[in-house]
Amino acid sequence: MSTLLKDRTIKIKKARRCSWCDEMLHVGEKAQYTVMIYEVDFNADTFHLECYEALCDLPNDEPYDTGSMSRGCLCLKGECRCKPLKEAGKMSAGKKTCKWEQDDEGIWHTDCGNAHVIEADGPEENGMKYCCYCGKILKEAEKPKVEEVG
Ligand SMILES: [Zn+2]
Ligand SMILES: [Zn+2]
Numbered sequence: 001m002s003t004l005l006k007d008r009t010i011k012i013k014k015a016r017r018c019s020w021c022d023e024m025l026h027v028g029e030k031a032q033y034t035v036m037i038y039e040v041d042f043n044a045d046t047f048h049l050e051c052y053e054a055l056c057d058l059p060n061d062e063p064y065d066t067g068s069m070s071r072g073c074l075c076l077k078g079e080c081r082c083k084p085l086k087e088a089g090k091m092s093a094g095k096k097t098c099k100w101e102q103d104d105e106g107i108w109h110t111d112c113g114n115a116h117v118i119e120a121d122g123p124e125e126n127g128m129k130y131c132c133y134c135g136k137i138l139k140e141a142e143k144p145k146v147e148e149v150g
């Protein structure tokens, strides 16, 4: 059983480490400050706001090891798979081009997840400047170099 005594957002006055991810909380940064009682022990913790959100997502009072978690999520430190995913999502959302890549069958596969068949030549030769599916600038993928086996 644990009891929450204090739970408020503070502004860091003295740099310290986040109890969740062990990364630094810098002076001036907003953070969540909590004081808990675990049976007889007092526990004062400071978290990054996103780490505190992760903590709140933790199923009822499930224990975690202080400083051993990934920043802003429920994964163990170094085992996080959501961050690369999030960043990859951001990257493709921010891209202005749509890459078209031709497979062995001659079908063009687009970055935006479509497949297109062109009668002859590539999209550029056919005067296609923009992807006809997503409207972004069409970029032909460089043809992979075929390694000669011999
Ligand atoms: Zn943190
Ligand atoms: Zn994660």
Ligand SMILES: [Zn+2]
Binding pocket: 098, 110, 111, 112, 113, 131, 132, 133, 134, 135, 136
């Ligand atoms: Zn596209």
